[in-house]
Amino acid sequence: MAVHRVEVAVQGPWSLATSRAFWEGFTPSALPERTGEALEATFLVEGEWRRASVSVTQHGATAVLSLSGAGDLDRAATQVCRFLSLDVDGRAWPDVGLRDPVIGLAQSSLPGLRPCGFYSPYEAAAWSVLAQRIRMSQAAALKASLLRDGVFIPPAELRGADLDLPGRKAEYLRAVAEAALDGVLDGPRLRALKPAAAVLEVQQVKGLGPFAAELVVLRGANAPDAVPHNEARLSDEVAERYGRPLAEVSEEWRPYRTWASVHLRVLRERRLAGVPAGAQAEAVPG
Template sequence: MAVAKRTSLALPVAPPYDFRRSVEYFDQFAPAAGGTARHRDAVVTGGFAPEPFVARLRADESGLVHARVEWIEEPGDGSAVAERLDSFLSLSDDLSPLYDAAASDPAFARAVADLYGYHHVRFPTPFEAACWAVLSRRTPTLTALRRKRSLAESAGRVVSVDGLRPPRRPASGDVEESPLRLFPTPERVAAASDAVRETLDDDPARAVLGAAAAFESEDLSALSSRSLVARLCEIRGFDPRSATFVARRGFGRTSLLPVRERRLRTAVADLYGLDDATDDDIVRLSDPYGDSRGYWAHYVRAWASLRGDGGGGDGGRDGDD
């Protein structure tokens, strides 16, 4: 990969923070395949700010996360990369409300002990989360990954990065994990509308292009969580379940609970020792966590996934967590 210039960033974090926990979760996160990878003790990701870049992330003993940003063409906006990486790894999230509430919840306290210092790993951008929600809806994960790869190749950028390796649990099948595929911005997708229509089936293409138009023309991040979900539901191909998924996993709105999520019910039943967990159980058990209820749900899923219990930290099908 030819590099035009490098930028070094030191990203502060809200303690407690354990970079290793983020790496462990990332290793289970199937939607990251192709766009984020591992290089020894670093996480490698990339995108556009607005120029194409690749960033290598490592943590030091003081808790800072360091990013070495390599610009592929012309140098872009380093502050935009810093903001993007902060959101991707939720470095600024305050975990104290979640952990304080867990002190009165012995079952969930076990998950906190296992995941202590883990901050919510989101999709690299909200738009990527929206596209994944569309591409994975009622679709096997492997098929969704092929669609995502094709979209990145048709509207994004493919770069070769030495030394990358896939997550420890890559998706099965013939989906390639390397080279790195930079997922496109809404502007790039809108500009490549003909290629998107040729790449994707009719319904996913319309949904992706509709999402691109909304994300390009509106500051969706400025909306309240309720208004954000309502606005996303207005986009073709999005329902309350997928809209809530995008709000949580893309925009970091962790006051929201997942909607009708089978894998969360399975993980809650396992953690709390229930024969079966219902949606009412999830509402009841998450209620003490207030605006951290979505973080509670994510921790339960991450705990089950890292235990190998099938809770699934991979984004799943149809917008699962």
């Protein structure tokens, strides 16, 4: 199968190695640790829901995407740039660390990290349903049961599937599938909206409450500048480090409030694990 090569000029700091380590530790993505320098992934292309594979390498400030698959590979490349945060102008990101020493510490210990999200808002929404009221390891096992040849089940197939899942998860997953097919969970559309408006729209999908809707927008559509208001661990970390409310502290993080929130969450996980604040970990928990 022919390989479609796309070169992307990444604006601002970026390290493929740091970002890949972050994603390999991001439980919902279930990306296995790999040898070599490339980040490799296989996913469903939004809208047409066909498989595509990508191998991402870094050459200085350029990301090289080598794509293959039966679908629209230009669309697939755009999606890759979104879920790897390569489409964000990060040239002013270092300024946030200069304004806020806590974020500056995170930037220095996670050099070049760009938060990697879900392949699509559809998969983020499905994960939110699967993870409700159960442990992450259990949710990961449920997700694994819904993979088809290594990728998550397409929405049309999920809508008609006979699902043996606890509680109302099957009902909610069918609602997620319908929303994906109707374009409600379209990544480019959600990114084009203001984050608060996008969150409200996602909440109209049955089974997706405020926490889930924020996950879909901030990590599914990978919106770079929004504050998660329903993430208790982030609020606790802000209280621990700043002694002030998240809404007040996060004003200094514009226009990268999501990025700063992710960095702060990583600092929290490292602190709780006993990792020295200035150390660079080989793998970064998501």
